Each structure stands twice: as C-alpha cells, then as structure tokens.
C-alpha cells in the first residue's frame with residue numbers, strides 16, 4: 001500500500017519538472033543598462049514557470065507592482081537581500097520593482113504566456129525614472145510604442 005502513492009508522486013513531480021522552467025534574475029547595483037537594475041531586465045515565461053531572484057549586489061529586493069499585474073495575480077514582496085522564488089501562473093505582463101530603488105528606476109518586466117502590452121500599462125503613479133526604465137525595457141524588447 002505504501003509503494004503505489006509514492007510512485008504516483010514521483011511520476012507527477014517528473015512531469016512537472018519537465019514542463020516548468022526556472023529563470024534566474026540577479027539584483028544588481030550596476031549592470032549592462034546602468035545602475036540599479038535587474039538582469040535580465042525582461043523575461044518571457046510560460047504559465048507556471050518560476051522566477052528565482054539572486055543577490056548580485058546587496059541591499060536590493062524584488063516586489064510586485066500592484067497596478068502592473070494581471071487580474072487575480074498574487075502580489076509578492078521579498079525582504080532586502082532575500083532570494084525569493086516566485087511562480088507566475090496568470091498570463092499577462094508583470095512589472096517588478098526593487099522597493100528601495102524604485103525612484104532610481106530599478107524595475108523589470110515579465111511576460112507570461114500570450115499577452116500584448118495594453119495601453120497605459122505603465123503605472124502613471126510610478127516615479128519618473130521607473131516609467132522611463134519601463135519604456136526603455138519595452139523598446140529594447142520590441143514591445144509597445146516605447147520611445148527610441
């Protein structure tokens with residue numbers, strides 16, 4: 001009676017690991033596109049994939065931006081220097097910030113599944129440098145109508 005559930009569980013976890021991916025994102029004080037950045041700055045995932053945040057430089061965190069997430073997505077917020085893993089199930093675009101450096105433009109963008117950037121996706125309430133960084137990220141990724 002013991003072996004059957006264990007075997008079934010093992011098969012299930014194998015199937016899950018074969019389909020879901022984990023993408024590592026480093027939190028950095030200096031990177032390819034300037035200071036206070038996530039690298040990579042843009043990630044495309046399938047629903048159920050995981051973002052694994054890594055400390056590249058100290059004193060950063062990763063947190064969802066409430067106004068920039070698909071309907072029904074679960075908000076998240078890591079502590080400073082916490083290497084959180086976040087599984088994203090809802091298709092759509094997610095804006096992610098470093099809480100202490102949002103004003104310096106430390107944000108990243110994630111696309112899950114099939115989605116297009118909707119008009120006004122970038123939260124107008126964000127600090128100017130964060131809005132500018134999102135426009136730069138979308139421009140480099142070939143999304144939306146970002147300025148050159």
Ligand SMILES: [Cu+2]
Pocket residue numbers: 036059060061098099100101106
């Ligand atoms: Cu930061």
